[in-house]
Amino acid sequence: MALPDPQPVLFLMEAFRRSQAMFTAVDLRVFDHLQHAPLGAAQLATLLKANPDAVERLCSTCVALDLLTLDNGLYANTPAAQTYLVRDSEHCLIGYIEYSQKALWHLWSKLPEAVLEGTHRWEQVYGSQSGLFDHYYKTEEDKRRFLMGMHAYGLISSPQVAKAFDLSAFTHLCDLGGATGHLAIAACQSDPKLKATVFDLEQVLPLSKEIIAKAGLSDRIGTAGGNFFEGALPPADLYSLGRILHDWTPEKITKLLRKIHAALPPGGAVLIAEKILDESGTKPLWALLQTLNMLVVTEGKERRFSEYQALLQETGFKDIRYAVLPNSPLDAILAWKNT
Numbered sequence: 548m549a550l551p552d553p554q555p556v557l558f559l560m561e562a563f564r565r566s567q568a569m570f571t572a573v574d575l576r577v578f579d580h581l582q583h584a585p586l587g588a589a590q591l592a593t594l595l596k597a598n599p600d601a602v603e604r605l606c607s608t609c610v611a612l613d614l615l616t617l618d619n620g621l622y623a624n625t626p627a628a629q630t631y632l633v634r635d636s637e638h639c640l641i642g643y644i645e646y647s648q649k650a651l652w653h654l655w656s657k658l659p660e661a662v663l664e665g666t667h668r669w670e671q672v673y674g675s676q677s678g679l680f681d682h683y684y685k686t687e688e689d690k691r692r693f694l695m696g697m698h699a700y701g702l703i704s705s706p707q708v709a710k711a712f713d714l715s716a717f718t719h720l721c722d723l724g725g726a727t728g729h730l731a732i733a734a735c736q737s738d739p740k741l742k743a744t745v746f747d748l749e750q751v752l753p754l755s756k757e758i759i760a761k762a763g764l765s766d767r768i769g770t771a772g773g774n775f776f777e778g779a780l781p782p783a784d785l786y787s788l789g790r791i792l793h794d795w796t797p798e799k800i801t802k803l804l805r806k807i808h809a810a811l812p813p814g815g816a817v818l819i820a821e822k823i824l825d826e827s828g829t830k831p832l833w834a835l836l837q838t839l840n841m842l843v844v845t846e847g848k849e850r851r852f853s854e855y856q857a858l859l860q861e862t863g864f865k866d867i868r869y870a871v872l873p874n875s876p877l878d879a880i881l882a883w884k885n886t
């Protein structure tokens with residue numbers, strides 16, 4: 548009897564090697580060294596103070612991974628590496644790569660225990676018992692790495708989320724847990740009359756202000772510090788929640804959505820940016836890997852549209868629509884206080 552194709556198993560057996568090859572080339576700054584001109588393995592090895600044969604193996608692997616090209620013995624960045632893997636690039640994804648390598652990699656190594664117990668792995672891996680975001684923000688370096696990682700992803704998704712629905716009726720957006728402000732920035736860039744507030748934990752705001760100023764939008768986007776589960780929310784006719792609901796339990800989500808509903812004026816709405824699982828719960832793969840990620844790092848999970856709809860209806864929202872955004876790490880949901 549012919550054996551089934553072993554490819555799915557063989558591919559997954561070594562898939563982690565691909566990630567680690569890219570993580571290592573980023574960590575050693577291979578792509579940064581190649582950003583202005585191609586170099587040979589020996590020259591790169593001298594710059595990296597590394598073993599020439601090992602550098603050649605790493606770089607040739609990056610060629611096979613479509614991150615480098617090799618021509619006449621010289622390695623060069625592909626357009627994707629030049630855009631996303633060079634530290635000076637405005638679209639640099641290195642924050643998230645470093646967060647993946649330095650935090651997620653270790654937490655994912657405990658996925659079996661997470662599945663057995665159904666809980667995140669911060670205590671098991673890092674030994675401390677604190678609030679979820681205290682883990683991310685333990686040091687200034689950890690905080691910046693996490694937030695800039697989120698930011699780089701946000702630069703891909705937010706321009707699409709901001710245009711997923713007609714938001715022209717709204718005058719003031721408040722992005723709850725808005726972090727670096729990328730969604731508020733994208734929304735204000737697409738609607739010149741919109742004003743916004745980025746609301747987040749106090750310790751996040753210096754970075755929010757820095758990024759908003761860099762975008763030249765400090766006159767239209769303010770910041771406010773606080774805990775969105777406690778106290779009043781800044782006034783707005785549109786609240787947004789980008790990658791917030793997937794962090795929390797249904798009890799915390801309904802508490803937050805009720806607060807938002809109560810704070811909205813008539814005609815107000817909430818905009819949610821999350822990757823939505825399809826109704827079968829088995830697609831897309833990106834959302835499924837993210838729901839496992841949520842298992843090892845948070846109290847939450849990814850959800851189907853019908854699950855978001857139920858949470859929104861339970862908390863009083865009406866006319867709930869969603870848009871699946873092609874090539875975006877996030878989709879969008881809009882729900883109104885009243886129709």
Ligand SMILES: C[S@@+](CC[C@H](N)C(=O)[O-])C[C@H]1O[C@@H](n2cnc3c(N)ncnc32)[C@H](O)[C@@H]1O
Pocket residue numbers: 680697698701723724725726727746747748751773774775776788789790791794
């Ligand atoms: C997963 S990040 C998403 C950030 C941003 N919305 C984005 O999409 O890039 C969650 C954000 O919520 C903020 N946050 C967590 N708990 C919060 C709370 N209780 N009150 C206000 N902000 C909070 C975090 O500081 C962080 O910026």
